[in-house]
Amino acid sequence: RRAAMAAGEEEEDEEEERLRRRFMAPPVSGLRELRRRRRELRSRMELLIMETQAEVCRALAAVDPGAAFAVDTWERKEGGGGISCVLQDGDVFEKAGVNVSVVFGQLSEEAARQMRSRGKTLKASADGKLPFCAMGVSSVIHPKNPHVPTMHFNYRYFEIEEADGTKQWWFGGGTDLTPTYLNEEDAVHFHKTLKEACDKHDPKLYPKYKKWCDDYFFIKHRGERRGIGGIFFDDLDSPSKEEVFQFVQSCAKAIVPCYIPIVKKHCHDAFTPEEKQWQQLRRGRYVEFNLVYDRGTKFGLLTPGSRIESILMSLPLTARWEYMHTPPESSREAEILEVLRNPKDWVH
Amino acid sequence: RRAAMAAGEEEEDEEEERLRRRFMAPPVSGLRELRRRRRELRSRMELLIMETQAEVCRALAAVDPGAAFAVDTWERKEGGGGISCVLQDGDVFEKAGVNVSVVFGQLSEEAARQMRSRGKTLKASADGKLPFCAMGVSSVIHPKNPHVPTMHFNYRYFEIEEADGTKQWWFGGGTDLTPTYLNEEDAVHFHKTLKEACDKHDPKLYPKYKKWCDDYFFIKHRGERRGIGGIFFDDLDSPSKEEVFQFVQSCAKAIVPCYIPIVKKHCHDAFTPEEKQWQQLRRGRYVEFNLVYDRGTKFGLLTPGSRIESILMSLPLTARWEYMHTPPESSREAEILEVLRNPKDWVH
Numbered sequence: 001r002r003a004a005m006a007a008g009e010e011e012e013d014e015e016e017e018r019l020r021r022r023f024m025a026p027p028v029s030g031l032r033e034l035r036r037r038r039r040e041l042r043s044r045m046e047l048l049i050m051e052t053q054a055e056v057c058r059a060l061a062a063v064d065p066g067a068a069f070a071v072d073t074w075e076r077k078e079g080g081g082g083i084s085c086v087l088q089d090g091d092v093f094e095k096a097g098v099n100v101s102v103v104f105g106q107l108s109e110e111a112a113r114q115m116r117s118r119g120k121t122l123k124a125s126a127d128g129k130l131p132f133c134a135m136g137v138s139s140v141i142h143p144k145n146p147h148v149p150t151m152h153f154n155y156r157y158f159e160i161e162e163a164d165g166t167k168q169w170w171f172g173g174g175t176d177l178t179p180t181y182l183n184e185e186d187a188v189h190f191h192k193t194l195k196e197a198c199d200k201h202d203p204k205l206y207p208k209y210k211k212w213c214d215d216y217f218f219i220k221h222r223g224e225r226r227g228i229g230g231i232f233f234d235d236l237d238s239p240s241k242e243e244v245f246q247f248v249q250s251c252a253k254a255i256v257p258c259y260i261p262i263v264k265k266h267c268h269d270a271f272t273p274e275e276k277q278w279q280q281l282r283r284g285r286y287v288e289f290n291l292v293y294d295r296g297t298k299f300g301l302l303t304p305g306s307r308i309e310s311i312l313m314s315l316p317l318t319a320r321w322e323y324m325h326t327p328p329e330s331s332r333e334a335e336i337l338e339v340l341r342n343p344k345d346w347v348h
Numbered sequence: 349r350r351a352a353m354a355a356g357e358e359e360e361d362e363e364e365e366r367l368r369r370r371f372m373a374p375p376v377s378g379l380r381e382l383r384r385r386r387r388e389l390r391s392r393m394e395l396l397i398m399e400t401q402a403e404v405c406r407a408l409a410a411v412d413p414g415a416a417f418a419v420d421t422w423e424r425k426e427g428g429g430g431i432s433c434v435l436q437d438g439d440v441f442e443k444a445g446v447n448v449s450v451v452f453g454q455l456s457e458e459a460a461r462q463m464r465s466r467g468k469t470l471k472a473s474a475d476g477k478l479p480f481c482a483m484g485v486s487s488v489i490h491p492k493n494p495h496v497p498t499m500h501f502n503y504r505y506f507e508i509e510e511a512d513g514t515k516q517w518w519f520g521g522g523t524d525l526t527p528t529y530l531n532e533e534d535a536v537h538f539h540k541t542l543k544e545a546c547d548k549h550d551p552k553l554y555p556k557y558k559k560w561c562d563d564y565f566f567i568k569h570r571g572e573r574r575g576i577g578g579i580f581f582d583d584l585d586s587p588s589k590e591e592v593f594q595f596v597q598s599c600a601k602a603i604v605p606c607y608i609p610i611v612k613k614h615c616h617d618a619f620t621p622e623e624k625q626w627q628q629l630r631r632g633r634y635v636e637f638n639l640v641y642d643r644g645t646k647f648g649l650l651t652p653g654s655r656i657e658s659i660l661m662s663l664p665l666t667a668r669w670e671y672m673h674t675p676p677e678s679s680r681e682a683e684i685l686e687v688l689r690n691p692k693d694w695v696h
Contacts, residue, residue, distance in 0.1 A: 084671075086672075095671070097671065221649045221656045287635060287639070291636065291640050292639050301568075301569045301640065308570065309671060312636075312669065315669040316669065317669060318667070318669075319635075319667050319669075320665060320666050321443075321660065321663040321664065321665060321666075322436065323418075323432075323434045323443070323657060323661055324418075324434075
């Protein structure tokens with residue numbers, strides 16, 4: 001029996017060693033702790049976001065071999081921390097960041113107000129305290145070539161403990177594409193890959209989260225969407241923690257097959273200075289969405305002690321705003337604008 | 349008597365003709381109407397903002413003779429309109445805009461909520477309606493040369509009619525400077541000119557509005573101010589409408605003498621690509637402030653039918669975000685950062 005235990009421990013050590021080598025940095029909660037509590041959902045989610053970070057970074061590095069990820073680990077004095085992996089000024093990518101964060105502590109007044117405003121009933125204790133834990137992986141990839149689209153994804157898990165000890169929990173996330181020029185084949189590939197990941201769980205999910213994505217990434221003051229969408233969901237807390245986790249896991253596994261083939265296909269496409277300039281104007285719109293509307297960015301900017309450089313890593317390296325810029329009718333610039341104003345169904 | 353009346357009319361026609369030639373475009377409320385109601389404060393303020401727009405545009409054109417202002421007049425279907433004067437890609441200025449807007453109608457729910465949140469008690473009628481009128485002149489000047497600072501000003505007047513017929517009114521405004529590199533002589537000149545304009549009315553005004561400016565143009569998530577300040581005030585409704593108007597007029601007259609000498613002094617300064625890049629990074633911060641915190645931008649984006657291109661004209665032509673950029677100690681880049689973190693008194 002002692003021998004069996006030793007063998008078990010050895011296996012565990014091996015598994016731990018495997019993860020240690022695989023991850024970009026040691027997890028915020030510590031590998032040993034995560035392995036010890038491996039049955040708890042918080043631990044499984046932290047392992048999933050670490051795994052996703054590693055998988056995406058490796059896939060990006062493989063298509064841009066000249067560039068290297070800077071890996072920063074940071075701590076949040078109020079509780080938790082994160083790992084930021086950022087590649088800047090590569091051959092293929094202008095700026096690509098993949099962040100993991102695991103933060104906990106007390107919800108700020110402002111953050112609680114924002115959550116209540118979207119329908120959460122958060123019963124704080126007499127001293128107004130609301131212990132929370134938020135973890136997620138998020139990423140924005142801005143390529144250099146205007147024929148390679150920008151991609152964003154984010155998968156996150158939230159827990160809040162109310163005054164009476166009950167725990168509210170939910171998942172949120174999504175993956176979406178922002179091309180400078182429309183390529184229908186790419187759009188179909190991207191959406192089809194996401195649909196397949198969703199369909200494994202419930203055929204109703206993709207149409208619902210596709211629409212949610214089009215509605216969420218809406219730059220209201222422009223009447224335009226940020227990109228050609230993908231999937232988006234938030235406040236997901238049914239049918240069960242386990243089932244939602246499984247779904248999120250499928251979405252996370254779909255990131256690389258969604259995007260990397262599109263990068264490989266176009267990263268050597270020729271482009272003109274005018275095409276590069278149109279990309280810069282679209283990057284300006286990206287900045288507008290992220291700073292004015294994005295819930296994650298706003299939550300980050302409002303959370304005391306959050307790491308600003310990691311939150312604003314989503315902003316492109318460069319962006320441009322021209323007064324009254326309007327592309328000529330029937331141009332390729334007008335073509336993408338039309339789709340941003342009137343989203344299309346890419347798969348049925 | 350008939351001859352005297354005719355002479356009076358002739359004089360009025362001449363004055364009207366003089367204004368017509370002077371202004372960048374016909375005023376939103378019509379020149380004849382403004383002249384007829386010339387004793388009302390709304391009319392006097394509209395004439396002042398038209399005058400200010402013309403004066404500033406002419407002064408900018410004089411230092412950048414190769415460039416021309418595009419003048420757009422626009423109407424707002426809910427009521428009112430405006431005149432946007434924008435110079436893009438000149439020899440001296442990368443982007444310079446001077447806007448006038450005069451809008452009226454019903455305050456949107458969201459805008460009313462935002463005003464109440466800063467202490468206004470706005471009693472809406474049973475149907476929730478709050479008739480309002482807002483007018484102002486606003487401008488952002490982004491020069492090409494990193495040794496010429498960006499300048500912003502805005503002077504505005506607000507009226508809201510409550511359910512019981514009482515009118516709330518207030519003025520707001522300010523002028524502030526955003527240099528890429530610190531030049532103490534320029535900072536002193538800028539602040540001194542503003543102080544002189546304020547001191548004519550009350551020696552308490554400058555110190556109060558200088559501090560307000562430092563507090564207002566604060567990029568909280570960065571712990572930095574947007575620039576080296578100037579003056580800023582809002583909700584100004586005492587001692588009397590007339591006195592506040594006179595004060596606002598003095599501030600408006602100070603814009604050209606504040607700024608143009610600094611432009612002339614530095615617009616031919618040599619600069620390096622590194623200095624240009626630092627300017628681009630500072631422009632990124634400018635975008636962050638305007639999209640995340642600026643009250644005027646937020647109000648504009650929330651007001652249905654407002655002219656987005658005029659509101660977002662404040663954004664620079666180009667901006668840049670680098671992950672974890674930190675200038676070396678004792679560099680000229682670190683010098684300006686220090687002042688943005690700890691504002692200084694430039695005049696006593």
